[in-house]
Amino acid sequence: MKNLFKLSIAVAGLFSMTACASNQQEKATTTDTAMTMQQDTTAAPAFTAAMVDNKKDPTCGMPVTAGISDTAHYENKVLGFCSTECKNEFLKNPKANIAAAELK
Numbered sequence: 001m002k003n004l005f006k007l008s009i010a011v012a013g014l015f016s017m018t019a020c021a022s023n024q025q026e027k028a029t030t031t032d033t034a035m036t037m038q039q040d041t042t043a044a045p046a047f048t049a050a051m052v053d054n055k056k057d058p059t060c061g062m063p064v065t066a067g068i069s070d071t072a073h074y075e076n077k078v079l080g081f082c083s084t085e086c087k088n089e090f091l092k093n094p095k096a097n098i099a100a101a102e103l104k
């Protein structure tokens with residue numbers, strides 16, 4: 001009878017430890033997510049629409065106010081692009097694409 005009593009305490013203890021461990025795991029995951037989000041918000045945009053002379057990304061047509069990741073200089077103008085890919089595409093044939101940039 002005494003042995004059975006000890007066993008039930010041990011089992012109860014094991015259960016509470018397991019519950020405790022899973023709680024800690026959940027907390028750790030939440031903290032990780034919060035930290036990741038914080039890192040994202042600290043990444044400030046390098047360029048703003050006010051710094052460029054075009055209204056639209058000439059390659060994809062996206063307004064520069066939506067975000068500029070890269071810029072190129074063309075005929076004394078600063079052009080903003082949503083991505084380096086768009087900039088490279090524009091630079092393959094800037095004369096044909098400059099109209100789509102809608103210069104200010």
Ligand SMILES: [Zn+2]
Nearest residue numbers: 057060082086
């Ligand atoms: Zn683009």
